[in-house]
Amino acid sequence: MIIRLDMQSDLPIYTQLMNQIIEGIASGELKPGEDLPSVRSLASDIGVNLHTINKAYTLLKQEGFIQIHRQKGVVVNPEGMPGITPEYEQKQTEQLRPMIAEAICRSVDKEHLLQIVESLYDDILHGEKENA
Amino acid sequence: MIIRLDMQSDLPIYTQLMNQIIEGIASGELKPGEDLPSVRSLASDIGVNLHTINKAYTLLKQEGFIQIHRQKGVVVNPEGMPGITPEYEQKQTEQLRPMIAEAICRSVDKEHLLQIVESLYDDILHGEKENA
DNA sequence: CATCTGTTATATTTGTAGTATAACAGATGG
DNA sequence: CCATCTGTTATACTACAAATATAACAGATG
Structure with a gap:
């Protein structure tokens, strides 16, 4: 999954990250059970600090979108998404x-x-299968 | 018009102000040409600093919702609202x-x-004509 | 045992929100 | 004519959030 950050945005980086992961799940690009990058690798990939990724992941976990396992890593919640x-x-x-x-x-x-x-x-829903 | 501020909100005070004024216009409670309180009186009414009000007014003016006249004061834009x-x-x-x-x-x-x-x-649209 | 995971703890920098004062400029009304 | 009202501008300060930089810890894995 390709992450695009706008450093000029008034939205915090961790919020942009959360939004894109949620949209990835909504579009079907990210499926329940699927692995997400580790905080360190994603941080170095997109050039931000480890803690910024960690904050986004922690909030996504609190809302039930992902699971974080101590040594295994981060996965899209295999038990499905939170409800209404x-x-x-x-x-x-x-x-x-x-x-x-x-x-x-x-x-x-x-x-x-x-x-x-x-x-x-x-x-x-139709997703960005075609990425420009 | 009654302004309600939530000091616990994650939304800045000036944003809450902007939102409520915009909703007041949308509901018809505030009509084009109608006066808004001066920065000082509104500030003392709701117990915040003059600059906080000024920031909200300045942004609303930039977007075309209100007009600010040097000595007359602030009015809902009499020429109508900004378009799309x-x-x-x-x-x-x-x-x-x-x-x-x-x-x-x-x-x-x-x-x-x-x-x-x-x-x-x-x-x-139906507005909060009945204020609790 | 080195290496990967998330986690925790500090400290620092930067920017925004909000406050506190003060002063300026133009218009108005007594 | 002057006090008083408007918005405007400037400065300084506090508080907090966002983000970074390091470092270390704990548990699992190969």
Whole structure:
């Protein structure tokens, strides 16, 4: 899996990493049980510190996306993904609400917004099998 | 307009402010041409520093939601809201993408997700005319 | 036993958020 | 005419998060 980091982004590196791994799982590129690189090798691959990788992995583990085994390494959670928890629903609402409010201000009508969400949904599902 | 700040939130105060003002405009509670409090009065009202308010106002002005007149004060942009710019579309996609990816991981099916977005859209439009 | 895994502990640098003061510039109203 | 209101700018400071740099520890593996 190819990781792309934007050092100019306002998003922290560990957040970008989490996002890309989650999208990798969503697209099917990363399957449950599949190995992820060790904190050290991934760190040297993409040129960041070991602790930055570790932070992303630790958070992904806390949310149930991956498992971390002491000496074996890191794997996509073989028992499947976390479900729809109340905390998740709350976080989702808190994140969506300001975005939708801005869309309304900018005269994005409901159908248009739904189309945007729908096409992004399909986009992610079909995955980036073709990497530019 | 009632401003609610969550000092425990991971969102900066000025971001929470921006979000609430934008939602106020989206819901119709704040109308184009309507006055907003001065940086000083709002700062003392909600108990934060003048510069924190100023930062939120300055950013809202940059994006076209409000106008700031040197001696008159701050008003919701009387010329209407900013439209759908390419920069906005890009920002929107960058924000939506990771959220949708996580939803897919958590087995939120497309129809369910669309319903969530739709009901939030309606929620914001109907506004919080009844404030608890 | 060297080597790989994650883990933990410190320390340092850098940037952002937020506060605290203070002063400036232009407009307004008494 | 002057006090008072606007936003604006500048400086300094505290607090915290992000990221790095090293180093060491613990358990498993070949």
